[in-house]
Amino acid sequence: MNRVRAFLSRLDVRLVLTLSSVAAVSLLVSGIALFQILPSYFEQQAELRLGNAGQATALYLADRAEAAADLQPQYLTNKELREGRFLTEVAQFAADNFVFGTVDFYNEDGTLAARASPSDPAQYTAQGLQVDREVGAVRSLQPVRLPNPMLSGSIPITIVVSQPYTSRMTTLNQVRTALLGAGILALLASLLVGAVVGRRLTRPIDRVRRVSARLAAGELDQRVLPSGVREVDELGDQFNVMADRLSESLRLLEADRDRLREFVADVSHELRTPIAALRTFTELQREGNVDEATRREFLDRSREQIHRLEWLSTNLLDLSRIDAGIFPLEMRWDDLRDPLGSVVEAQAEVAERRGVTLTAATPKKPIMARFDGERVIQLMTNLLGNALKFTPPGGEIQVSLSDGNGQATISVADSGPGIPEDELPRIFERFYRGTNVGDARASGSGLGLAISRSIVEMHGGSIEVASREGEGATFTVHLPLDAGQDGVQDQ
Numbered sequence: 001m002n003r004v005r006a007f008l009s010r011l012d013v014r015l016v017l018t019l020s021s022v023a024a025v026s027l028l029v030s031g032i033a034l035f036q037i038l039p040s041y042f043e044q045q046a047e048l049r050l051g052n053a054g055q056a057t058a059l060y061l062a063d064r065a066e067a068a069a070d071l072q073p074q075y076l077t078n079k080e081l082r083e084g085r086f087l088t089e090v091a092q093f094a095a096d097n098f099v100f101g102t103v104d105f106y107n108e109d110g111t112l113a114a115r116a117s118p119s120d121p122a123q124y125t126a127q128g129l130q131v132d133r134e135v136g137a138v139r140s141l142q143p144v145r146l147p148n149p150m151l152s153g154s155i156p157i158t159i160v161v162s163q164p165y166t167s168r169m170t171t172l173n174q175v176r177t178a179l180l181g182a183g184i185l186a187l188l189a190s191l192l193v194g195a196v197v198g199r200r201l202t203r204p205i206d207r208v209r210r211v212s213a214r215l216a217a218g219e220l221d222q223r224v225l226p227s228g229v230r231e232v233d234e235l236g237d238q239f240n241v242m243a244d245r246l247s248e249s250l251r252l253l254e255a256d257r258d259r260l261r262e263f264v265a266d267v268s269h270e271l272r273t274p275i276a277a278l279r280t281f282t283e284l285q286r287e288g289n290v291d292e293a294t295r296r297e298f299l300d301r302s303r304e305q306i307h308r309l310e311w312l313s314t315n316l317l318d319l320s321r322i323d324a325g326i327f328p329l330e331m332r333w334d335d336l337r338d339p340l341g342s343v344v345e346a347q348a349e350v351a352e353r354r355g356v357t358l359t360a361a362t363p364k365k366p367i368m369a370r371f372d373g374e375r376v377i378q379l380m381t382n383l384l385g386n387a388l389k390f391t392p393p394g395g396e397i398q399v400s401l402s403d404g405n406g407q408a409t410i411s412v413a414d415s416g417p418g419i420p421e422d423e424l425p426r427i428f429e430r431f432y433r434g435t436n437v438g439d440a441r442a443s444g445s446g447l448g449l450a451i452s453r454s455i456v457e458m459h460g461g462s463i464e465v466a467s468r469e470g471e472g473a474t475f476t477v478h479l480p481l482d483a484g485q486d487g488v489q490d491q
Contacts, residue, residue, distance in 0.1 A: 017194075018194070020187060020190045020191055020194060022190070023186045023187055024183075024187060027183040027187075030179070031183070039172060042168040042171065042172065043134065043168065045168075046132055046135045046164065046166045047136060050099070050101070050135060050138045050161055050162075050164050053098045053101075053161055054099070054138045054139075054161040055140075056094070057090075057091075057094035057099060057159055057161065058144050058159050060093070060098070061087075061090050061094075061144050061159065062146075064086075064090050065086075065146040087157065088116060090105075090114075091103040091114045091115065091116035092116040092119060094116070094161075095116040095117055096119055099161045100118060100129070100164050101162060101163045101164030101165060102116070102162050102163045103115070103117075103160075103161055104159070104161075105158070105160075106157070106160065107158075108156045108158075113157060117163075118165065121165070125165075127167075128167055129166060130166070130167075130169050131163050131165055132163065132164055132166040132169065135164060135166065135168075136162075139158065139160045140160070143157055143158045143159075144157045144159060145157075203227075204227030204236075205235075207225070207227065208224050208235060208236055208239060211223065211239070212239065215243055215246075220247045220250065221247075222243070223240045224236035224237075224239050271309070274308050274309050275305075275309075277302070278302055281298040281299075281301060281302050285298060315447040315451065318378075318451050329371075329372040329375060329459070330372050330373075330374070331371060331372055332370065332372075332373065333369070333370050334369070334370075334371065334373060335366040335367060335368060336367045336368075336369050336401060336408050336410075336479070337363075337366065337367060337401060339373050339376040339377045339380060340380055340399065340401050341360070342377060343380040343381055344358065344360045344380075344384070347381075347388060351397065354388060354391075354393060355394055356388060356391050356394075356395050356396065356397060357395070357396040358388075358397045359396070359398050359399070360398075360399040360400070360401075361398070361400040361401070362400070363403070367401060367481070368481070369479055371459055371479065372459070375455045375458075375459075376455075376459075378451070378455065379452050379456065380399075380410070380412075382449065382451060383452060383475050383477075384399065384412055386449065386475075387412050387413075387414035387416070387473075390414060390416035391414045391415060391416040392416065395414065395415040395416060395472075396414070396415045397412070397413070397414045397415075398411075399412050399413075403481060407479060407480050408480075408481055409477070409478055410476070410477040410479070411474060411475070411476050411477075412474070413474040413475075414472045414474075415471075416472050416473060417470060417472075418468050418470050418471050418472055418473055419469070419473050421468070421469075424467065427449060427465055428449050428453045428463070428465075429450065456477055456478075456479070459480070460479075461477060461478050463475065464476050
């Protein structure tokens with residue numbers, strides 16, 4: 001039963017059954033219509049022909065009677081009529097030549113005067129004719145009046161013709177046979193055409209099914225080739241687009257997985273370093289074998305490690321909030337020079353301690369925009385901190401702010417080692433820290449630039465980087481001056 005259901009559920013089988021059903025129903029309706037119309041039509045035609053034969057018999061009888069009266073008046077006597085010799089001859093001639101059936105002559109009182117049937121029925125049956133008893137008898141509307149000079153009057157004769165030999169039944173049987181044969185041929189043709197068309201339609205679909213099965217099995221390079229059937233090709237194009245997107249998504253997931261593994265390893269290393277330092281400082285102080293100056297140094301270093309842990313946890317928290325879509329902005333109209341100046345002022349001491357020249361160029365007039373001050377400070381802190389981290393002693397960092405074309409432009413340029421050209425497309429990816437060696441790379445987590453890009457995009461702006469190896473790097477931020485991104489909280 002399950003196999004039968006599976007077989008009947010196939011598209012090609014359903015198509016064949018549908019075409020066959022349509023052909024069968026069409027033939028059935030046509031057959032019913034024909035056999036409702038043809039028998040009555042043939043019967044009407046047979047009755048019409050029989051009526052014409054009766055009229056011809058009446059004319060022939062009248063002519064024969066008139067001719068006989070002129071030549072042999074004594075021939076048409078009551079005795080002759082009663083014996084029926086004259087009428088029998090006329091009836092037989094009419095049965096053989098006009099009616100091809102039975103001819104009856106009746107007297108005025110209703111008695112039968114003469115009756116004749118075809119003298120040689122075999123010649124009709126040889127032609128495929130049969131006695132049609134379903135055709136009603138036809139009676140002459142007015143009797144034929146035979147002249148009788150002997151009586152100075154006329155003799156009325158009524159003519160009735162019936163049971164003609166017709167081809168009506170033979171024709172109906174031939175139509176039935178032809179219709180049945182045509183129905184069988186049409187049914188076979190519909191089965192054949194349905195099988196061919198169904199195969200042509202289902203073959204491309206079957207190829208799509210096989211490709212999808214291989215794709216589900218992990219063969220991500222499988223694609224559907226054109227088949228020549230427009231609808232199936234459109235389906236194949238959509239399938240190929242889906243497969244491309246799936247492959248790209250899996251590639252990105254694999255890349256994210258690899259970066260995540262590297263990031264987890266880096267974070268574990270970052271966590272182990274301050275934790276190990278804090279453990280060491282704590283154990284040394286617990287033993288009590290340190291003087292006051294050493295203890296103060298341990299406390300200062302412990303504070304630095306705690307700050308490093310706090311910085312790492314903050315970045316991880318920001319990243320998780322961005323992923324969850326709960327990184328709100330408190331938008332206000334304010335002067336962009338304020339957050340920029342506060343960040344430059346805060347980082348000036350760090351720059352001086354590292355021997356790096358930090359300069360800022362801002363316009364004298366306010367640059368008003370709608371932005372989240374805390375997030376812009378975080379953005380500038382990340383960019384400026386990144387520049388300080390990679391700029392060697394004696395280097396220079398230039399920060400600038402300008403406006404034009406409806407947007408504010410913030411630029412942070414350093415004289416560090418620069419970024420290799422092949423790494424520029426990935427510089428804003430999460431967990432990516434580049435291939436620069438040394439303490440600068442080791443101190444980072446690969447989250448700062450990714451978070452910075454998210455902050456800029458949430459403000460409706462854009463960020464870009466330009467760099468050459470050995471010539472430093474320039475990060476440029478463009479923020480709109482008219483309005484922030486829809487959906488953010490406006491204060």
